[in-house]
Amino acid sequence: YRHGEASEIVVNTPEGDVVFGEHKPLVVVAGPCSVENEEMILETAKCVKASGARFLRGGAYKPRTSPYAFQGHGESALELLAAASKASGLGIITEVMDSADLDIVAEVTDVIQVGSRNMQNFSLLKKLGAQEKPVLLKRGMAATIEDWLMAAEYILASGNSNVILCERGIRTFDRQYTRNTLDLSAIPVLRNLTHLPIMIDPSHGTGWSSYVPSMAKAAIAAGCDSLMIEVHPNPPKALSDGSQSLTPEAFDGLMKELLVVSKVM
Ligand code: PEP
Ligand code: MN
Numbered sequence: 001y002r003h004g005e006a007s008e009i010v011v012n013t014p015e016g017d018v019v020f021g022e023h024k025p026l027v028v029v030a031g032p033c034s035v036e037n038e039e040m041i042l043e044t045a046k047c048v049k050a051s052g053a054r055f056l057r058g059g060a061y062k063p064r065t066s067p068y069a070f071q072g073h074g075e076s077a078l079e080l081l082a083a084a085s086k087a088s089g090l091g092i093i094t095e096v097m098d099s100a101d102l103d104i105v106a107e108v109t110d111v112i113q114v115g116s117r118n119m120q121n122f123s124l125l126k127k128l129g130a131q132e133k134p135v136l137l138k139r140g141m142a143a144t145i146e147d148w149l150m151a152a153e154y155i156l157a158s159g160n161s162n163v164i165l166c167e168r169g170i171r172t173f174d175r176q177y178t179r180n181t182l183d184l185s186a187i188p189v190l191r192n193l194t195h196l197p198i199m200i201d202p203s204h205g206t207g208w209s210s211y212v213p214s215m216a217k218a219a220i221a222a223g224c225d226s227l228m229i230e231v232h233p234n235p236p237k238a239l240s241d242g243s244q245s246l247t248p249e250a251f252d253g254l255m256k257e258l259l260v261v262s263k264v265m
Contacts, residue, residue: 013091129158179207
């Protein structure tokens, strides 16, 4: 079980430090699944900032199930994220899939995301431990809590103590109605076991935008420190994960509800 105080992870963003931690206000991360083009990422950044998000998320390298699906725009998407951060003042969170891209990803992002499919890529985790940017470690889709905490330990043991854990749903037997089963019990369980901050991703956790608000509020009630929510200016036209993406208007409505149930940073 956990010994000592909850960790506070301080992330420098263009508009000052944002702190993730048990005793800190809720930090909301929002943005599209993929960075598709300049216009959509700038527009999304502007909207989610106005609604109260502190970080813009968006994939440049996408770990798609099919090799024929859109794979992300790579380096040019990283440049668009940098531009969106500059224009909006939001911090950036984006995924690194391959350690060969680590340097260029670390150059633009404020927090480096490790996706579900790479949670046990131990050589990548060791490299992330040997650099300074905070790491967002998503739970593997079939990972136990123990697997997940040990994956985090690889980063910590390699020298980087700034790790945020993100529950994004585990494999479900009911693919008909939800994409994954969002394990909200992970929140109190992790609280017992670790000092690390806890983020919940109800977008990948459910797969459907209409379920995101309920699960976001449930996650707050269960004590999460942060939320990651997919937002797209035109979800039906999204190149990835449109079905689970909120419109900017729906996101704004949700943020107003979250303000009632939580202190949002
Ligand atoms: C994502 O955040 O866009 C993503 C691919 O998530 P996950 O690794 O949880 O599937
Ligand atoms: Mn996605």
